[in-house]
């Protein structure tokens with residue numbers, strides 16, 4: 018990545034801006050309870066998040082990352098999960114440190130910003146509103162907004178075309194290999210954050226252009242761009 022090329026930024030939501038697992042876990046547990054199935058732990062849910070609500074529920078129903086669950090079984094559980102998550106949404110979720118301060122700086126610096134999450138769109142906007150994040154993003158894409166979600170490059174390609182930039186001018190910031198793989202497939206740059214979920218794996222393993230341990234480090238990476246521009 019050449020920081021001086023970056024003209025716009027796409028942010029992931031869960032595990033990047035907001036620690037949403039406490040509410041996702043509560044909704045998952047409430048669904049399993051309603052189905053009289055064995056309950057899972059918050060830690061398990063933390064390792065299952067990343068590919069949207071349906072895959073999370075598939076993993077919860079099977080207590081596994083990759084066991085197949087029949088469509089019928091999953092279709093029966095999904096409305097229950099959606100209802101429970103609707104009720105929990107922002108009850109125990111928390112903004113990560115420095116998120117608002119850094120978004121303020123980036124907005125003031127004039128970067129157009131997009132929010133690209135695998136979370137269903139219907140939960141995304143209320144969650145952004147609940148945490149005062151709804152005025153930063155000119156484009157918000159949920160996991161069900163387009164025909165495919167991250168790690169497919171489609172949502173980032175949409176950002177690139179909507180913002181009228183080239184792929185190498187987009188920076189994707191996220192906590193999951195899905196964010197990094199989507200960025201690579203779209204030809205965009207990426208920053209991987211270490212504090213999020215990523216299935217319990219080291220985010221550095223999927224090869225982001227940079228790794229940050231906290232959100233404010235993003236500014237330092239982009240500052241070299243400012244230095245180049247001011248020169």
Ligand SMILES: O=C(O)COP(=O)(O)O
Nearest residue numbers: 030031067068069134135
């Ligand atoms: O809801 C998920 O599974 C992941 O959401 P994210 O793409 O914002 O991390």
Ligand SMILES: [Mg+2]
Nearest residue numbers: 029031032193
């Ligand atoms: Mg994430």
